[in-house]
Amino acid sequence: MAVYTDVTDDALAAFLTQYDIGTMVAFRGVAEGVENSNYSLRTTGGDFFLTLYEKRVDPNDLPWFIGLMEHLAQHGLVCPQPVRGRDGSALRRLCGKHAAITTFLPGVWPRRVRQEHCGPVGATLAQLHRAGADYPPNRANALGPASWTPLLERCRTQADEVQSGLAAELDQALAAILPAWPASLPTGHIHADMFPDNVFFLDQRLSGVIDFYFAATDLLAYDIAVCLNAWCFESDFSFNVTKGRALLAAYHAVRPLSDQEQAALPVLCQGAAIRFLLTRLYDWLNHPPGALVTRKDPLEYLRRLRFHMSATDGRAYGI
Numbered sequence: 001m002a003v004y005t006d007v008t009d010d011a012l013a014a015f016l017t018q019y020d021i022g023t024m025v026a027f028r029g030v031a032e033g034v035e036n037s038n039y040s041l042r043t044t045g046g047d048f049f050l051t052l053y054e055k056r057v058d059p060n061d062l063p064w065f066i067g068l069m070e071h072l073a074q075h076g077l078v079c080p081q082p083v084r085g086r087d088g089s090a091l092r093r094l095c096g097k098h099a100a101i102t103t104f105l106p107g108v109w110p111r112r113v114r115q116e117h118c119g120p121v122g123a124t125l126a127q128l129h130r131a132g133a134d135y136p137p138n139r140a141n142a143l144g145p146a147s148w149t150p151l152l153e154r155c156r157t158q159a160d161e162v163q164s165g166l167a168a169e170l171d172q173a174l175a176a177i178l179p180a181w182p183a184s185l186p187t188g189h190i191h192a193d194m195f196p197d198n199v200f201f202l203d204q205r206l207s208g209v210i211d212f213y214f215a216a217t218d219l220l221a222y223d224i225a226v227c228l229n230a231w232c233f234e235s236d237f238s239f240n241v242t243k244g245r246a247l248l249a250a251y252h253a254v255r256p257l258s259d260q261e262q263a264a265l266p267v268l269c270q271g272a273a274i275r276f277l278l279t280r281l282y283d284w285l286n287h288p289p290g291a292l293v294t295r296k297d298p299l300e301y302l303r304r305l306r307f308h309m310s311a312t313d314g315r316a317y318g319i
Contacts, residue, residue: 003029005037005052005095012041012050015094018085019101021045036213037097040104047104049080049210052097057213059098064139065212066090066100068132068189075131077124078208080105107200107207113231115243120206121199121231122224122247125191126254128209129220132189141192141216143275145181148174151278158285163299166281170274173305177271182219182264190223191215195230221261224251225268228317229276229304237303245318262319266311273308277301 012024022044030038037052053062066082073081080102082090091100110117152159152170159167191198193214200207224247232243251257280298287295311317 003037003039004054005097007037007039007050007052007095011095015092015099016043018087018092019083020086021048021083021101041101048083049102049104050094050099051102051213052094052099053213054097057098058142061139062091062098062100064137065215067137068135068215069102069212071135072128072131077128077131078105079212080208080210105200105208105210107202109197109200111196113196113243115240115246116204117196117199117201117206118231118243118247119250120201121194121227122250122252123254124199124206124209125194125223125227126251128191129188129223129255135189138217139189139215141190141218143192143214143279144216144218145178145271148178148271148274148278151282155278155281155285159281162281162284163302166302169302170277173270173274173309176309177267177274180267181271182260182267185219185221185261185264186258187218188220189215190218190220190226192218192223192226194223194227219268220255221257221264222268222272224248224257224261225265225272226276228265228269229272229301232317233304233307237300237307239304239307239316241316241318243318248318262314265314265317265319266308269308269311269317270305273301273305277305 012027016024024043026042028040030040036054036057039050041048041050053059069079069082072079083101083103084090085092091098093099152174156167191209191212193211194209198211199209227247228244231247232240234240277298280296280301284295284298
């Protein structure tokens with residue numbers, strides 16, 4: 001989440017006339033995240049979230065995201081629901097950008113991840129994977145392995161300004177990861193961005209999952225690798241195997257992992273780490289002036305990547 005496009009009060013007021021959710025009471029930008037322009041919105045009809053789609057989101061994919069969220073909610077996953085206007089459409093344009101309003105989820109995301117967060121995250125991820133199994137459309141992962149080398153090329157000339165030798169280290173990592181990438185693991189719809197700031201807790205219970213705009217059809221175990229990267233490292237970038245074990249055990253209890261998926265965890269975690277390292281690196285080097293956005297340090301994922309490159313099997317993650 002972030003704010004790249006400023007929305008005036010007049011533009012918002014005109015936009016809201018297309019809905020039956022009342023008039024604006026309060027409206028503020030949300031600086032966390034890096035991808036879309038997001039606003040917290042309160043109207044006389046309740047609390048909502050307004051998103052203007054920027055950067056990496058292909059407008060042609062928006063109906064897929066909207067449909068997936070509706071499908072998952074119908075199958076018991078607590079996630080934001082698109083608010084449809086009087087014309088029945090959940091998508092329209094605001095300030096020259098594609099935009100949508102979604103329902104507001106109560107809760108807060110954990111600023112400090114504890115072990116007791118990891119089990120519910122694993123179980124919810126598995127629930128998401130099972131709930132999405134009969135959502136028929138597919139969407140290729142635009143930030144999957146085929147995108148990583150081109151992303152590095154777009155950053156190569158400035159990468160060593162972030163850290164000396166960074167480009168060479170990433171070249172070496174990709175040379176090991178890409179040939180080893182598994183091709184025959186179970187696939188389905190994945191969240192692909194289930195970081196702590198996209199998961200809400202309320203009264204010590206997981207209360208919802210947000211931000212499905214990286215969701216795609218890909219290896220289910222890759223989604224687990226994203227979560228192991230996001231939830232199981234400490235502030236000194238050491239991997240907490242107790243957190244990893246809690247996340248994996250809770251996932252396995254809902255959707256059992258195959259032996260092949262468990263064996264592939266090191267390379268999947270390597271891939272997840274380099275994917276977020278590269279997108280953070282690109283955003284770090286191409287920060288739009290004046291944007292209300294908190295930049296994320298790509299080197300945090302270099303430390304994670306180095307751990308994964310040294311892992312030999314699933315025991316490193318708590319299996």
